[in-house]
Amino acid sequence: MSQTDRSKPLPTLSFEFFPPRENDGVAKLLDGSVAKLAAFDPDYCSVTYGAGGSTRQGTQDLVEALLAAQINSVPHLSIGGSTDAALLELVEHYRNIGVTKILCLRGDQPSGDASRPVYAKDLVERLQQHYPKHFELAVAAYPEVHPDASCAAKDMIHFSAKVSAGASSAITQYFYNPEAYGFFLDRCAKAGLSIPVTAGIMPITNVEALQRFSAKAGADIPRWLAKSMATYMSDEKGLIDYGVEVVTKLCERLLEMGAPGLHFYTLNRWGASSRICRNLGFLER
Numbered sequence: 001m002s003q004t005d006r007s008k009p010l011p012t013l014s015f016e017f018f019p020p021r022e023n024d025g026v027a028k029l030l031d032g033s034v035a036k037l038a039a040f041d042p043d044y045c046s047v048t049y050g051a052g053g054s055t056r057q058g059t060q061d062l063v064e065a066l067l068a069a070q071i072n073s074v075p076h077l078s079i080g081g082s083t084d085a086a087l088l089e090l091v092e093h094y095r096n097i098g099v100t101k102i103l104c105l106r107g108d109q110p111s112g113d114a115s116r117p118v119y120a121k122d123l124v125e126r127l128q129q130h131y132p133k134h135f136e137l138a139v140a141a142y143p144e145v146h147p148d149a150s151c152a153a154k155d156m157i158h159f160s161a162k163v164s165a166g167a168s169s170a171i172t173q174y175f176y177n178p179e180a181y182g183f184f185l186d187r188c189a190k191a192g193l194s195i196p197v198t199a200g201i202m203p204i205t206n207v208e209a210l211q212r213f214s215a216k217a218g219a220d221i222p223r224w225l226a227k228s229m230a231t232y233m234s235d236e237k238g239l240i241d242y243g244v245e246v247v248t249k250l251c252e253r254l255l256e257m258g259a260p261g262l263h264f265y266t267l268n269r270w271g272a273s274s275r276i277c278r279n280l281g282f283l284e285r
């Protein structure tokens, strides 16, 4: 889609933020990156939930601040580290302050935990049981297959179980190979799944950080991209310009392939995400 192609409806747009650690971090984030990206009138901004519930209060604070600023806010939530009562207390609070959509995750499996393994499906089931049809429940999807899964077919069975439990939309892990997304949609269709699968988009702004995240998340950096990024090892501006070009083309391809929305992993920064959105024809207020 280009600036001039205004005939097609725009896909949904969302931006992901993490809760800042500093005391005045929320106010700074709202005045800075959130304000810049909210200008694109996104469908919502989501707020991550630290592994094992480590940012429970921070997530809640940022969700509240976004709602107070009239920005639709979607909390991420994982079971990890919380008792059932504590989890439901948080969800009850979200319901009372007007949250309507929650991204349900397993989170990272605590290492050395001998108890029964938990999965995101368990959280979806629990929320459907306590709040039947109240929240729109979204889940994570992995076009390149979740790193813990032994094969794509088993991963699809587990993804499908989340949908059967009541998830009505999904957001993908980021990827740079659009064909992975296409094959994932094919696998969904073969499994009889038709929920919208929004593409997760990671702008490229820092090679080392991207390599670190990707190793942890099991996201592939294709050789052509790794070698191209290496050209800009000591040229930050060059890397960002190149990254904006590559990720804009990726988004254009994903939209051609039928992606219903784009979800930007902003890492609390606005520069690259806003340039990509502008390139794609999203208008600022």
Ligand code: FAD
Pocket (backbone or CB within 6 Å): 047, 048, 049, 050, 051, 052, 076, 077, 078, 104, 105, 106, 107, 108, 109, 118, 119, 120, 121, 140, 141, 146, 147, 148, 149, 154, 155, 158, 159, 162, 171, 172, 173, 174, 200
């Ligand atoms: P699940 O859907 O439970 O799947 C995890 C693994 O278990 C997969 O390999 C799956 O195939 C397998 N599995 C599922 N069910 C079964 C079963 N019954 N038997 C055997 N295997 C099974 N992490 C955070 O900590 N905080 C966040 O805020 C956060 N936000 C994210 C946002 C997005 C859009 C995405 C894509 C990921 C996010 N993550 C976050 C990362 C996520 O928590 C990890 O990828 C985690 O390892 C898996 O979470 P899940 O919800 O996909 O798990």
